[in-house]
Amino acid sequence: MTDEQQPRAARYHRPEEDEGERLDRQWIELLQELRLAQTGTQILFAFLLGIAFTPVFQDADAFTHDVYAGTLVASALATGLFLAPVSFHRIVFQHKVRDKMIPIAARMTSAGLAILMVAISGGLLLVLDVVLNRTTAIITVAVVLAWFVGFWYVLPAWVRRSSGAAE
Template sequence: MTEEQPRGGYSRDGEDEHERLDRHWNELLQELRLAQTGTQILFAFLLSIAFQPRFQDADNFTHDVFAVTLIASAFAVGLLLAPVAFHRIVFQKRLRDQMIPIAHHLASGGMALLVVAMCGGVLLAIDVVLSRTIAVVIVAVVALWFIGFWYVLPTYVRRTSRPTGE
């Protein structure tokens, strides 16, 4: 491996700025397609819970967890769909260089809210079948799982790898 080559020999020599922006936008759209689908299904499922007769009789803790989870899910959907709406409004205005960093932050915020929504959904389900204490412990483990794989591992790899000009 030479000094000029990034770790692993992967490089995009010859890619101009426009090609790089187009590639980044397409990669972001692919990531959003995956995240949006699951988040929208979770949101729809949560909406159906509120209208179940058994849910009406649940305690305040369950109603509070449900409310936070539903709102986090709705906000996640909003942030994960925001880059699409943003693109529709600035389409053909030659603003991709500005759009990509903004869309990146919107998607990152949506993913963070998705962690909250997933943990809330797990807590709602596990609280029904196990004791509340065990349910909270399990949700803490689930939260650490998401944080570890979604944030800690990529941050570690990013900080220990040589920059590639990506």
């Protein structure tokens, strides 16, 4: 039986692991996911911070400024959520609360991914609004957003449901 075919509880609690080893493994897996998400989000945030100081942006219309503000805030929130598990760990380190910390950190990461999807879409809209007409830019971003939702949420949910894995 492959790892994916095992019931969810069996995948996350391997018989050869004690509780401490399982929590260590889950924390390491979460940190690996965060490393990837943090890097891209921080690059997007840095890029957005510089845009406001360009002469072209200062002459842009209210729509562009509004999209920019929303995208910048979403990017900041996503960055904060991806860094939050690190801060959380530093504060509770050696207080024997990994069993509580890991599920909370996982939820922070999931929320960060949802907000990152908004930030990426906003950044894409800022750029496409310059190179395409506004209507085409908005439609294109809506399609890209649907693509993200499909691959980040719908496909994993479908795989989980079709594999018979418990919630």
